[in-house]
Amino acid sequence: MILERIAVSSLETNCYILGDEELGQCIVIDPGAQGEQILDKVAELNLEIKYVLNTHAHHDHIGANEVLLENSEAELLIHQADAEALVSPELNLSFLRPQESIEGPAADRELAAGDIVECGEWSLEVIHTPGHTPGGITLVGNGKLFTGDTLFAMGVGRTDFPQGSREQLQASIQKLLELDSDLEVYPGHGPTGRLGGIIKSNPFL
Numbered sequence: 380m381i382l383e384r385i386a387v388s389s390l391e392t393n394c395y396i397l398g399d400e401e402l403g404q405c406i407v408i409d410p411g412a413q414g415e416q417i418l419d420k421v422a423e424l425n426l427e428i429k430y431v432l433n434t435h436a437h438h439d440h441i442g443a444n445e446v447l448l449e450n451s452e453a454e455l456l457i458h459q460a461d462a463e464a465l466v467s468p469e470l471n472l473s474f475l476r477p478q479e480s481i482e483g484p485a486a487d488r489e490l491a492a493g494d495i496v497e498c499g500e501w502s503l504e505v506i507h508t509p510g511h512t513p514g515g516i517t518l519v520g521n522g523k524l525f526t527g528d529t530l531f532a533m534g535v536g537r538t539d540f541p542q543g544s545r546e547q548l549q550a551s552i553q554k555l556l557e558l559d560s561d562l563e564v565y566p567g568h569g570p571t572g573r574l575g576g577i578i579k580s581n582p583f584l
Contacts, residue, residue, distance in 0.1 A: 380500050380521070381405065381424055384565070388412035390439045393567055395525065396421060399499025404429040406498045407447060408518070408525055409567060411439040414446025428453040429498050434527025434567060435512040436464035437540075438473035438481055445484055456496065458507060459489035461514025472540065490516065508555065510548025511536030517555060519562065524574060528567040530555055535583045552584070 381398030388411045396417070398405035405426040410417050421428060428451040433441050436457060444455060444465075457465060464470035466483045473481040490496075492507040496518070503520040508529040515536070518525040528536040529551055538545040560575030578584055 381426070382523070383420060383424065385413070385417060385420060387416070388439050388442060391568055392439045393565065393569075394443075395565060396424065396426070397498065397501045397503075398424055398426045399501060400425075402499035403427060404498050406430045406432055406496065406501060406503075407453070408432045409434055409440040409527065410443035410447050412442040414443030414450075417443060417447060418450055427451060430496060431455045432496060432518070433457040433461070433465075434518070434525065434529075435515040436461040436471050437512065437528070438471050438476070438479070440527070440567065441465060441471060441481060442473075442479070448484055454487040455484060456488045456490055457486045458505070458514035458516045459491055460507075460509065461512055462486045462489050464512065464514070470541065506554060508548075508551035510538055510544050510546075510551045511540070513542050513544075515551070517551075519558065522561070522563060523565055524555070524558065524562040525565045526555065526567065530564065530577070531566045531568060531581075532564065532570050532572045532577055533581055533583075534569075535581075556584070 383396040392411035395408040468474040503518040506517040
């Protein structure tokens with residue numbers, strides 16, 4: 380089982396590669412930029428991309444979707460409530476950087492709470508965690524928790540962007556706090572940590 384992290388874009392977005400050596404395939408979570416670097420790492424690991432999976436549709440998490448899809452046979456997955464934002468610069472916030480405006484590609488599969496995404500040994504359940512965006516998701520499986528921009532080691536997601544909701548984010552975080560405290564948290568930005576430790580040390584909780 381392979382788990383690689385690459386920090387991409389000026390915002391240091393965590394892009395995760397979850398691979399299965401025997402199957403020779405992987406899931407790429409949140410390829411926010413530097414698509415060629417991500418492809419090089421996938422090739423170095425001797426893997427092919429099965430799924431490109433976005434935890435939400437802000438530009439710093441979807442910026443390299445197109446490059447990865449053009450250079451693989453991967454399917455693009457995102458929660459149904461954020462699918463529209465993949466093709467809308469206003470909703471994915473790429474309009475703030477006109478030279479990097481993102482208008483696609485569109486999702487191949489729209490996810491909902493309870494869906495399972497599998498790749499060899501990896502089996503991830505979708506938890507709908509809106510608040511940062513309407514379709515924000517957290518993925519839980521294999522002792523890991525991929526929280527996107529919902530929960531960080533020392534913070535929580537912003538809710539002052541268009542379509543953000545503080546009340547929804549609070550409810551989403553409460554869902555996560557009820558999970559196994561031994562889960563290892565892999566956030567969209569910053570360092571990893573055990574959920575129990577984050578609960579104790581995160582000043583926003």
